Amino acid sequence: MLAPERRTRADIFAAIAIAVTVLVAAIVVWARADATGTESVVSDSPAPTVVAATELPAALQEQWHAADSASARALVAGNVVVTGDEGTVSGRDPLTGEQLWWYHRDMPLCGVETQYGAVIATYRDQRGCSQTIMLAADTGARSIARSSYLDDTVSLSGDGTYLLALGPQRLELWRSDLVRTLEYGYVDAPVNPNTQPRTGCALRSAASSSTRLAVLERCPQDPTARLTVLKPAPKEATDPEEYGSRVLTAPGAEAPEVRVLAVSENKVAVYYPPVPATASGLAAPARLVVHDGTGNEIATHPLAAPWSDRTTVTRLGKALYVFTGESVISLDSSTLQPMWTVPGALGTPARMAGELLVPVVGGLHAVDPADGAVVARIPVQRSDYHGDTISTAALGSTVFERRGGRLYALAALS
Template sequence: MLAPERRTRADILAAAAIAVTLVVAAVVVWARSDATGTDSVTAGSPAPTITAATQLPASLHELWHAADAASSRALISGNVVVTGDAGTVSGRDPVSGEQLWWYRRDMPLCAVESQYGTVIATYRDQRGCSQTTMLDAATGEREAARSSYMDDAIRVSGDGTYLLAMGTDRLEMWRSDLVRTLEYGYVDAPINPNYQPRSGCSFASAASSSSRLAVLEHCPDDPSARLTVLDPAPKEATKPEEHGSRVLTAAGAESPGVRVLAVSDDKVAVYYPPTTATATQPGRGPRIAVHDGTGNEIAVHQLAAPWGEHATVTRLGSAVYVFTGESLIALSAATFQPVWTVPDAIGTPALMAGRLLVPVADGLVAVDTGSGATVATIPVQRTDHSGGTVSTAVLGDTVLERRDGRLYALG
């Protein structure tokens, strides 16, 4: 019979060393994990239901304001007002501005967006704007998250079905659970290197609908901008499926001001800035070119004046509005033809009590959505407004204005 094994002093020291190593490794992993840099405070109960306004206010005054540098527009989701600043995303009461919940990470905020009754916050790490979290708007609870290689600066937008996250070299489409349905452009480590149709291209603008994604890109071998129309949810997310891709040949197609405006299930609207006359070509005025679902141009609508560099498109239901920098233009949802114009606008609109609120220098004008006729004027005294674009939203009886990196609540 074999004698039982004896533990020696060396065995005990070796076991202790292994245990210490494991503890140190665990501490290092924990210290470097995302959880250590995250502070999440959820609401004890869902935000109270806000009833939509039934009439326009006679006047408005400031209720509260908060920093909102990370957002690109005034955001509401469900029954809360959303702000994003210095790594923190907050869901606020519209009347008091009280933080009902907040989510904070020790990373820079790249973008904040709202859709599906949720809030989508994207943060920047060493892989670009790659860390995205989806929060329930009612409570601030985390619903989904994703991590992927992205550009250092991105724009996130929603079309009611998908989310579009676009940088200069790469874009992705996400479902309502943040699962990626499409990657297009630069691929960091391609598993299938021949799946992307082109390489070395940069993206100027893009817009999406439930069945079409239109991208305006500049590729090394093309003399001017290329319009590519894609399926936002192909069979394989890593293998883009094109409905059509064409180099634009109209006058001004090489201009940096060309951009995709809006997309429907069978049309794409593209803005062209004016061009000057040359020895071989006459000058062209500013215009909207309408393309079919494969990228072929089918109509052109002339514009009265060129748009500013930061012209902004707003979709409210099926309606499309463009803030040009000097006016607000309503486009036909069916044809993308300009229908009516509100002059002297200073920002983007919102709906309230069946009317469209448009910010102007001395307040808000309420216009008829069918004709653009002014039906009321609401005075607003804006504090600390430097003249930048005003983005408007409405929640209940509260009007929200995002301007100069802050969100102002008016009531």
């Protein structure tokens, strides 16, 4: 009969070392887990229903304001107004600014957007702006989450069907359940090699519709910008399908200011900056060039003045509006040609009581969306305003202005 094994001092020390190693590993895994550093406070009941305004206010005054550094525009969804700042996304009561719900992570907040009646927030981890969560607008309840490789900075935009996450080297399109329908550009670990049509390109701008995605990119082998028109939902998300790709040859195509502005069902609008006269060519004014659904140029619309780097496109339903830095221009939703202009604008418009509200010095112009005629002026005294672009939204009888990294609520004088 063998004598029983006896534990030595070395055995005991080894066992302790193994236990400590396992404990440290568990702590590291826990510390890196997505749930760590996350706080989700949902509303006990849905936000109170907001009744749409039926008439415009005679005057507006500021009621409350809150930090909103992570949003790109004033955001409303359901019956709440949304802010994003310091890792926290909040759904607020439009009248008081009270937080009805909030979602916080110990990660930088890359961006916030609203679509599908929900709030979508993207956070940055070691793989870029890769952590995305969808929250119910009226309660803040988490519904869907996704994780994928993205750039360290992205801009989020929606067309009503798809949500576009655009970075300088890579973009993704997501449908309403946040499932990726398309990846384009740099691929960190492609499932199938050589599926992307080009490599090493810088993605300068992009816009989408339910049937087209247009990307303006600069590729090493091209002398000027390239316009690529893609199918938003190809058979395989990792295998882009092109309707067409063209190296732009019009004057100004090599300038950094050229950009995709908007996409309709089968057309793409591209902005070209002015080009001075040279020994080899004539001067060209700033212009809006319309391309067909495969990227071919089909129409040119000269512009009265160049557009600034603050140019922003706003989609309100099917209507498209361009804030140029000095004016708001309405684009035909089908042909993308300019229809009318409101000069003296300070930012992007919003809809209220059947009219279009355009921020101007000292207030808001109420504009007829059919022809751009100013039908009323609503005085507003803005505090701490330093010429920043104003993004406007409306919910019920409250108007919101995002400017200078803060959201301001405006209500009728009592």
